Amino acid sequence: MKFFIDTADIDDIRELAGTGMVDGVTTNPSLVAKTGRPFADTIAEICAIVPGPISAEVTATDADGMIAEGRKLAQIADNVAVKVPLTVDGLRACKTLSDESTMVNVTLCFSAAQAILAAKAGATFVSPFVGRLDDTGTDGMGLISDIVEIYANYPEFETEVLVASIRHPMHVVEAARLGAEVVTIPPKILGQLYNHPLTDKGLAAFLADWEKTGQTIL
Numbered sequence: 523m524k525f526f527i528d529t530a531d532i533d534d535i536r537e538l539a540g541t542g543m544v545d546g547v548t549t550n551p552s553l554v555a556k557t558g559r560p561f562a563d564t565i566a567e568i569c570a571i572v573p574g575p576i577s578a579e580v581t582a583t584d585a586d587g588m589i590a591e592g593r594k595l596a597q598i599a600d601n602v603a604v605k606v607p608l609t610v611d612g613l614r615a616c617k618t619l620s621d622e623s624t625m626v627n628v629t630l631c632f633s634a635a636q637a638i639l640a641a642k643a644g645a646t647f648v649s650p651f652v653g654r655l656d657d658t659g660t661d662g663m664g665l666i667s668d669i670v671e672i673y674a675n676y677p678e679f680e681t682e683v684l685v686a687s688i689r690h691p692m693h694v695v696e697a698a699r700l701g702a703e704v705v706t707i708p709p710k711i712l713g714q715l716y717n718h719p720l721t722d723k724g725l726a727a728f729l730a731d732w733e734k735t736g737q738t739i740l
């Protein structure tokens with residue numbers, strides 16, 4: 523399972539890259555706006571920190587505009603994945619860019635029907651937003667289950683399921699149980715994956731008992 527980090531914050535990315543757990547990064551216009559920094563510079567810096575796919579989203583809404591923006595973003599670094607929304611124009615742009623061997627992440631996916639279109643358009647990744655579906659009372663992980671099941675029927679579909687809009691560690695666990703290839707995790711939630719009170723309690727007990735031996739390993 524690949525772990526992408528869902529942020530444009532350089533400091534968070536640099537710190538988490540050191541854990542060896544980061545296989546890529548996803549950004550979106552809202553995450554980039556939060557940084558207050560120039561978009562292209564931010565993407566270039568992220569691409570230099572993390573060698574895996576770095577998603578950079580177009581902001582045009584027409585296919586020709588998305589294609590032009592996507593080609594410009596793809597020139598920033600070889601590991602840029604151009605992000606396009608799941609619209610008619612977005613999928614037209616996806617087809618053109620993927621035919622040019624540019625990685626494409628089709629985002630804002632909220633249905634299995636949309637995910638089928640993304641695969642047919644040659645997307646490298648499709649990003650179903652599970653948290654935002656949960657927020658509406660719809661089963662976000664149910665969508666992941668449907669997409670994984672449907673994609674398994676078609677070997678010609680090479681699109682990886684990139685579970686996005688993750689709200690808590692159980693989204694990661696459920697995505698893994700379902701066989702999604704990628705999760706994109708907010709930094710705070712990646713930190714929560716490590717935590718269990720029994721681990722802390724057990725380690726404290728080990729160290730207290732070791733202390734009593736008066737020994738050292740080095």
Ligand code: G3P
Nearest residue numbers: 528549550653654686687
């Ligand atoms: O960046 C794509 C997606 O993970 C954002 O989801 O709901 O946290 O804004 P959300």
